Amino acid sequence: MSSLNPSLRRAGPSRPSYGAYLANRSWWGRRRRWFAAHASAEGTVECAVCLRAMPERAFDLHHLDYSGVVDLGMGKWQSRERDEDLMALCRRHHDDLHALLDSDRGWASMGRRQASLEVAAVLRAEFAERVQAYLDATDTLAAPADGHRATAEERDV
C-alpha cells in the first residue's frame, strides 16, 4: 500500500487504518462475496484492464467508493461496499491504475469513481494496443515467405 493518493486520505479512512481495514476479516468476507457474485463458471474474474481471467487469490479489489467502509472503532470495521463500488484488477494493473491516478491532480478533481473508471479505460486501450502491436509483429514473423494461402483447389482435396 505505498501509493494511496491524497484524495483517498482525505475522503476515506486514514492511511494506517486503511491498511488495517484491508487486513480485517470483515473486508475478506466482503471480498469473498464479491468474488462469488462475479465469478464465471470457471471460477475466475476478469481484470478490468487486461481482461485476463484470474482466480480469487490473484486479484485486487479497487475501491471506486469508500462510503461502504464503516469504521466502528477499536479496530473493528463493517464492509458494506456495494458491488459496483469495487473493481477487480490484477496486481500489476492495480499498481498501474494507482500510479496514473496519483500522478495527475486532474483525475482527483473528477471524483474517485469517475477517475478510476476513466483511468481503467485509458489503461485498457493502451493494453489492447500493445497486444495488437505484438500480434501484428508476430504475425509478420510467422507468415510464410510466399504469403501462402490455401487455394480453392487445395482446400477441396
Ligand SMILES: [Zn+2]
Ligand atoms: Zn490486468
Ligand SMILES: [Zn+2]
Ligand atoms: Zn485501489
